[in-house]
Amino acid sequence: KWYYPIASIAFPLAYVVFLLIHAIILKFDASILIPTTTTPLIYPYFFVNLETQGVGGVIKWILILLVAFVAVGYLFFGLDKLGKKKVQKV
Numbered sequence: 001k002w003y004y005p006i007a008s009i010a011f012p013l014a015y016v017v018f019l020l021i022h023a024i025i026l027k028f029d030a031s032i033l034i035p036t037t038t039t040p041l042i043y044p045y046f047f048v049n050l051e052t053q054g055v056g057g058v059i060k061w062i063l064i065l066l067v068a069f070v071a072v073g074y075l076f077f078g079l080d081k082l083g084k085k086k087v088q089k090v
Contacts (some may be wrong), residue, residue: 005073
């Protein structure tokens, strides 16, 4: 359906909310590291790292990724519609 690409961003948005709540619970303490690495446990991805990106940077990256996910979703939606039209003509 036409709204599936938009609906598909619900899970990534929920995950970002989870990551930010996780950061609040850990009191934004980036000294807690993932075992065997020097990567902070609090921010698993650079684009949600409030310390390096800031709030504006995090919002910018999230919007960029959401637009990209929706665009790819509509690309697949269009390809699916084209495929169905070709099958009907045969």
